[in-house]
Amino acid sequence: MKPMTNLRAVIAGQSAPPPCDETLGVRLTEARDGYAKGVWTISESLLNGNGVIMGGFVGAAADILMAYAVTTLLRDDQMHASINLQTTFHRPAAAGEAEIEARVEKFGKTVAYVTAIVRQNGKEVASATSSVLIMDKP
Numbered sequence: 001m002k003p004m005t006n007l008r009a010v011i012a013g014q015s016a017p018p019p020c021d022e023t024l025g026v027r028l029t030e031a032r033d034g035y036a037k038g039v040w041t042i043s044e045s046l047l048n049g050n051g052v053i054m055g056g057f058v059g060a061a062a063d064i065l066m067a068y069a070v071t072t073l074l075r076d077d078q079m080h081a082s083i084n085l086q087t088t089f090h091r092p093a094a095a096g097e098a099e100i101e102a103r104v105e106k107f108g109k110t111v112a113y114v115t116a117i118v119r120q121n122g123k124e125v126a127s128a129t130s131s132v133l134i135m136d137k138p
């Protein structure tokens with residue numbers, strides 16, 4: 001495995017984001033108290049055969065913001081991993097800009113329950129839920 005990126009350092013502006021953020025075009029704009037917000041610049045390279053954005057990429061973008069929301073509540077000696085991800089596609093997403101907001105709904109000792117909403121042109125494009133395992137760093 002490659003070295004880990006410390007998401008707390010990313011939030012603090014002290015580290016570059018992990019490669020997946022750049023690959024997908026997701027940029028964190030705010031993260032605090034179990035909440036994270038970001039802008040997703042959606043490339044045409046993510047279009048599917050129907051001419052809309054492939055649903056898996058929409059879920060992945062939401063997953064990225066949910067990770068930042070959880071990170072705001074972690075101790076420095078903790079890390080996390082998503083253990084499931086469910087995305088509902090309310091409208092097709094198009095190439096261009098979208099906004100993503102993520103919230104930790106419940107932060108337990110070992111599992112956090114997180115939701116996210118993806119909006120484009122002021123309309124809800126997708127909503128996502130995820131359970132996230134909280135672990136001690138090795």
Ligand SMILES: CC(C)(COP(=O)(O)OP(=O)(O)OC[C@H]1O[C@@H](n2cnc3c(N)ncnc32)[C@H](O)[C@@H]1OP(=O)(O)O)[C@@H](O)C(=O)NCCC(=O)NCCSC(=O)Cc1ccccc1
Pocket residue numbers: 048049050052053054055056089090091092093123
């Ligand atoms: C169509 C339906 C599933 C159901 O709609 P209904 O319950 O009948 O509701 P309604 O008709 O009210 O429509 C709701 C809103 O949607 C809008 N709209 C609809 N169609 C289009 C359109 N063509 N283009 C633009 N907009 C369209 C429509 O104007 C309305 O918007 P509005 O309220 O006026 O602003 C809708 O929820 C939807 O498109 N969800 C997203 C599904 C999605 O993107 N999935 C992920 C990608 S699939 C994948 O990756 C797998 C794959 C891989 C490879 C190859 C192939 C597949």
